[in-house]
Amino acid sequence: MKGISGLSIPEPSLRRLPQYHHYLAELQSRGVSLVSCSTIGRDLKYIPVQVRKDLQFTGIIGKPKVGYSVAELVLAIEAFLGWNSVNEALLVGAGNLGTAMLGHERFSRFGLQVVAAFDVDPSKIGQYIYGKAVLPLDEMADLVQRMNIHLGIITTPAEVAQTVADEMVKAGIQAIWNFAPVKLNVPEYMIVHNEDLYSSLASLSCKLAKRFRAPLQENLRLN
């Protein structure tokens, strides 16, 4: 099948959709009902063609000289990203980062509902963080099965991340959002997303190093 809706979306486009969504929701709240690719592109710093291509994956068609319906786009993006149906998730590692994630109440508006946290630290177990109970790790499998949870979030130190992942796999979790800086070893069928800060830091410090070590080369390239 060759239709645009049958074509799977490129990862980069997919990752831009939330930006569009955020921007469009903002427009909508200001009462704007129509928007063109040129406008979006100007505000979000993309060229209009790219915006148009990205938006085509939502299936929404625009009108020449007019643009797209903001409301239609917002709904279409939400539907596309699965933000209408709720994904219940659990989180392991109630440290600083885990706490930050639990406090991110905005996630629930985007289909992510963290139902409980797990940890091994006895001082944390039994407490409530932003209304979510912190439970002992060995009760995880039970919860997964009772509530039919598909998504696990790992915010533990790197050292224990693999062990936690193994537990998740055993419990029947299907997808892992991993904030620990390790490549998890899991079965093929698992969906894993690594949120590797060191990757970003690398890219960043490399660019910084370039700028402050070889400014001449940079300047030459600009001429």
Place this chain on the structure above:
Amino acid sequence: MKGISGLSIPEPSLRRLPQYHHYLAELQSRGVSLVSCSTIGRDLKYIPVQVRKDLQFTGIIGKPKVGYSVAELVLAIEAFLGWNSVNEALLVGAGNLGTAMLGHERFSRFGLQVVAAFDVDPSKIGQYIYGKAVLPLDEMADLVQRMNIHLGIITTPAEVAQTVADEMVKAGIQAIWNFAPVKLNVPEYMIVHNEDLYSSLASLSCKLAKRFRAPLQENLRLN
């Protein structure tokens, strides 16, 4: 110039380097001194060719039938990423996420030294988080100039991120590591890295949605 060292590294390769570094440092600590692309690839789930390509950017050459010197690679990657020289940074937004970042003592081993935090919340100002002072935001420019800081980390709510970014630009910051889910509007010369959780969440929930809504299609595609 056409030598591999003159060629600028592709972003994806750059972002894989920290993974290699982590893996190689682990090997090194276990006393392993030589390693081949095949081995790395097996453990990190990349095909050997890609590993070889990535490692070529470090300038280290390996020996056929033997592999690379682990120690050489580790040093070369650190040098390449600028992890030898320290980048001093400041952080704005001492909430949960900011606290998590301040507590990440491991950053200092990778050339990132957060020297202070800033916030507007009077209850936080004057406190110390993991040994870093929390200062009032209007003292930021002063610190930037006194300590010649180049990097700013934004861990504020989305609503104020742009304002903070403007302040950073005015103060003379060159690069921003942005954890707020907004596209920052800054001058062309600025280096900006967005750590957009919603992007990742989008990608993740889209895949989850696909799996649990259209399992038949997925199965068909596999046949």
Place this chain on the structure above:
DNA sequence: ATTCAATAGGTAAGTAAGTATCGATACGGA
């Protein structure tokens, strides 16, 4: 000493993503 297997390195081909261009369409103004 010779042969075999593993591995690096370089080149080329293939795939995916981003960008430019062109014709079609719809609104606004002459």
Place this chain on the structure above:
DNA sequence: TCCGTATCGATACTTACTTACCTATTGAAT
């Protein structure tokens, strides 16, 4: 009503990244 312009959608092109392939080198086994 007609014309100009902004915009969309589709196609073609370019660039960037990945993967495959081929050759050379090295160490080990016979």
